[in-house]
Amino acid sequence: MSEGSKAVFSALDNAKTQRYHFKAIVIAGMGFFTDAYDLFCITAVTKLLGRLYYPDPKGQKPGKLPHNVNNAITGVALWGTLAGQLFFGWLGDKLGRKKVYGITLVTMVGCAVASGLSFGSTTRSVITTLCFFRFWLGFGIGGDYPLSAVIMSEYANQKTRGGFVAAVFAMQGVGILFAGAVAMLVSKIFLLSFETPPFLSVHEKSTQPQADFLWRIVLMFGAVPAALTFYWRQKMPETARYTALVQGDHQKAALDMAKVLERDFVMDRPMANSESNANRPVSLQPSYGLWSTEFLKRHGLHLLGTASTWLLLDIAFYSLNLAQKDVYPVSKLVPRAEHMNAIEEVFKISKAMFIIALFAQVPGYWVTVFLIDKVGRFYIQLGGFFFMSVFMAVLGFRYDHLTGKSCPVDNKYDFCGGHSSAFIALLALTLFFANFGPNSTTFIVPAELFPARLRSTCHGISAAAGKAGAIIGAFWVQNYTQDAKGTKTAIKVLAVVNMLGFVFTFLVPETKGRALEEISGEDNADDIDKGSRSGVANGAAAPETQMV
Template sequence: MAKEQLQVLNALDIAKTQWYHFTAIVIAGMGFFTDAYDLFCISLVTKLLGRIYYTVEGKEKPGILPPNVAAAVNGVAFCGTLSGQLFFGWLGDKMGRKRVYGLTLILMVVCSIASGLSFGRDDPKAIIATLCFFRFWLGFGIGGDYPLSATIMSEYANKKTRGAFIAAVFAMQGFGILGGGIVAIIVSAAFDNKFKAPIYKLDNLKSTPPQADYVWRIILMFGALPAALTYYWRMKMPETARYTALVAKNAKQAATDMSRVLQVQIQAEEEKVERLTQEPSNSFGLFSREFARRHGLHLVGTTTTWFLLDIAFYSQNLFQKDIFSAIGWIPKPETMNAIYEVFKIARAQTLIALCSTVPGYWFTVFFIDKIGRFTIQLMGFFFMTVFMFALAIPYHHWTLDGNHIGFVVMYSLTFFFANFGPNATTFVVPAEIFPARLRSTCHGISAAAGKAGAIVGAFGFLYAAQDTKKPDEGYKPGIGVKNALIVLGVVNFLGMVFTFLVPESKGRSLEEISGENDDEKEVGMEPVHQAVYKTVPESTG
């Protein structure tokens, strides 16, 4: 039997879209802009790091990072992110969303700057080790932003457009990826303003000018700017009413905060808050049988789908430069200087982000509350599977001259359907389907599973894509990339299968979805393929 909703929560559920919604989207979204910029800008400069620190005098080809070093540089931030998601997700439920929100941002600002200032007395190993150290802690701060931003936005939003608001926060990740490419283009252009690709076959020290060392540092440090700009506004946001009322049990503060935000008079229902928070449906813990009965399959669904999605998504993003080089879209390193290579890589990744990544995110924003989370996620995984196999099976066809554009178009479509699909919905759903006192924790666990997938992608794809045989005279791509694409296709198919464990949450209040308003039935367990749409009567309190 459903219990009566608190007036302050009902006011949030039925509120019309107002200015504070857009303010919250921008404040939380700028964190995700920074997250994406910091996580993906490293892929723009990894080849540059190899040319600066691993070029050997007298060798014919420019230096490259050894596979183990490249894997560490690309993957260490994900290790930090995974840890941060678990820690800050748990802390957000213990101390409150707002109190922890500022800590993550400070950590991101400090470590972005420190990454660019990596030192080591001209010892490549020391510089790379220092870079990896600071990027781990940068990832730790980024990890906290995932559960906190998602939870704050879900608890601020109304039930009619909640999915769009949470997805809009996450969509800023697309602009962060795009921003990283644009910054890299501008910085590389500023240091190599001739825009020429001189051929240095023997004298590789000249092909890597001294200014190259400034390029990667500036690109990494720029990530501190958007995070620093939003710190003040994050600290001005009040704590969410759902945390204040249902977890902190402070009905008066929740009513006061939301009266100011919504600009309406809301009554403080102290007796009702006390009664609600003592109900059995609001007292079981994460490791209890009751949680396993109500939400165990849900947590399995959110963790597995996010894990599988991130294997594919981060493999594609971090190593698209290697794939484009393999098919010949980006020229060989020995045909251009180091700074110009950064420009070429950044231009390719910016084009992909502009044409497919960013539009995919905003398609989700526009359609998620119309066709539902389940449908978008299933559709996204399906098309990612189709396009991966379409790239992998006839892979050598795409490497022929004249077929590169077709490959890039197909590859772009995998990004589009990742973002108009599971990359967005795996972020949205965990912020909606779990109880308020466990919401941030469960989102952190789900997100951490995703980052475990990203680590598998960052380390696994690097080794899977290695050519097992030396190419013949002239350029002839090996079998490594083809095999890696086939594996990613299988991973996407498995993601489609596990999507059936995830409930549809469209159009319902957070308390109805999580069961905080219902003691007698198993919530959210109806067949998801029916995409059940339920609403509760709108109460005036």
């Protein structure tokens, strides 16, 4: 590595926390706010879609989505996210972080609006159109995962890097919170504006015309925060580590970081054969590729560790989040569907989402932000998996005791005679330790472990493995939890899954307090040295860089 690169990276690693760091957190974090909102707002309106488009033929009970349709609506965005993580992760290493960052945002804005405009003359056409646009919405969301993580890790200083990347990811919790808040606010406005006559049948209550506007407004709102940050994303410079280590342009890296750090970098005259070669970028030719023997030797176990732990975490995490609408009646937070009209059901489900997010999920994210650079990634992830496993084991093995026996027909809730406060507390603790644990660390560590030229790709692969786990949760777990027996078994299995995550965590090294180039081996790696020498041999030696 050239002395010029070392000077720029040293300045980044040792820079004091300043305004630009917080600006970058907001810009990248608003993308994650949008990601979480778009992925989880569907939970608040899924049952409403069932009432509207799949009414009970006899009109005696509220409509309900068929299992395959429910799985498609909740899971199709996850398939899109998985594809987007792989594609944009690779593209971010090929074209640069900044160029690809704007593309993902435009995709999210357009598809969020289009999801709410899923019109059609038949139920089939509406649902098909909705699934089509939510797939491409997920595709854009997928690109935000590797790019946001890598951009923030490459901008951040060495001492507080974990906290900065965690703060970006913590906006996921705020997005989940707002998904509940927006659905709750819109449904409350509809409830106050359109009073339901008491003489309507269950079928008529389920098909209130104004309810069709409610779910569309909730879905389209996801375009607002993403659109607000587009301008600032375009103004962000490329990261110095990508510019220097991948593109080989040390001078441009220094100029860009001078803007970021608000400090001047003086470039010494390069020792080139001619003046015309002075500004020529150094072409760093890597000596090993992604799936080469050398990569597998250096980082194979790291990639296995980051991918496997994210996969196992998301099986449990998304199972819990997407199944919240079914868990709430059991925990006595939401009455049975037949005791509410369509809009009231959205209000109560979104209210429960908001409460759980506010008191369980959001605190977990921010405790991670404040402690990750003190405790370390490894111990937070290990502890998170352990406690998730313990609490889910208690929920599974004590399910009958916690929820009580079967309910009388006229009971307002699915929860009868159990310990509702204990059930809710265990659920909340599970979500808290998911976020103060592997849900945060699996996002952070892949942005630190791998070489700059492969960092976005490897983060995308790890994140895609996580979404594969989310798809298992969305399709398999939701199908399996149609009755009490299946729910108990699923929760027990998820407890085992979390314990497997605990075991696979030992494949992931601690990255706290270390420079990115030290972690990835680029501080004195042969492939970087060869690339620098190749540039010198061609009359394009890297310039020396000094801070002023």
